[in-house]
Amino acid sequence: MANWQSYLKEYQNYLRLERGLSENTIVNYSFDIEKLILFLDQHQIEESPLKIGEETIQQFIYELSGQVNATSQARVISGLKSFFSYLVFEDYREDSPMELIEVPKVGRKLPDTLSTVEIDQLIGAIDLSKEQGERNRAMLETLYSCGLRVSELVSLKLSDLFFEEGFVKITGKGNKQRFVPVGKSTQKYINLYINEVRVHQEIQKGFEDMLFLNRRGKQLTRAMVFTVIKDLAKKINLNKVISPHTFRHSFATHLLENGADLRSIQLMLGHESITTTEVYMHLDRKFLSEVLNNYHPRK
Known part of the structure; x- marks a missing residue:
């Protein structure tokens, strides 16, 4: 399958240099193609990227449909479409x-959310007597109050903090940068972590500017953030399956419920299209009735 790997490497360079996509996105695109490569290898199908036909692709998708849900299947197909479009383009x-x-x-699934009480309970369950307690509190406060993706959270740098102006600089998908407001309470928790915990750590070379560090003084991983949240949910017996993205969903939902406009939320979340932000319009009918009664001229 060396032939596949050669074209895959060229495609990765194209995504990186021509389209300016982030490493996380490139990894996801590559993963879709590697699934097809694995299928060909397992079934001993000797077809190169330049010769493979629709029939083989259909066989792969049929087998895939028995392993993953419709959403994952759609993502893999989308990734393959992009790869083969690149081969045609070149x-x-x-x-x-x-x-x-x-x-x-794929039906449009409404994102799960946490109530403000549940968020307070989760953060309140952090053991501040433990070495990483202050870090975890600052981390979750930042995740929720700024509506970040987990990749954006772990990539935050000290040089991205503009507390005097009340903003943090976020590098999102496709290396696009945006400034997101950060509240005084979140600033307080970040400063506590920096001045009381991080300052005493032995920081590995190359990670001096990273904000959130692990015990070894290196950049915190996305998997670690998932683990912290999962453990806290178990600790408070939360009957919901949550992830770092749940905090982002909750951020957008709570803003919308409290009167923020969709365009402002779009800018803070870093969504390229307003239609992506519209998924957060899952408000109850009572709230929508109140909006109508308050703002419509024919109320």
């Missing part, structure tokens, strides 16, 4: 084997 192929492949319809 004149490696005349056509794409994905042209007639349909993406399964």
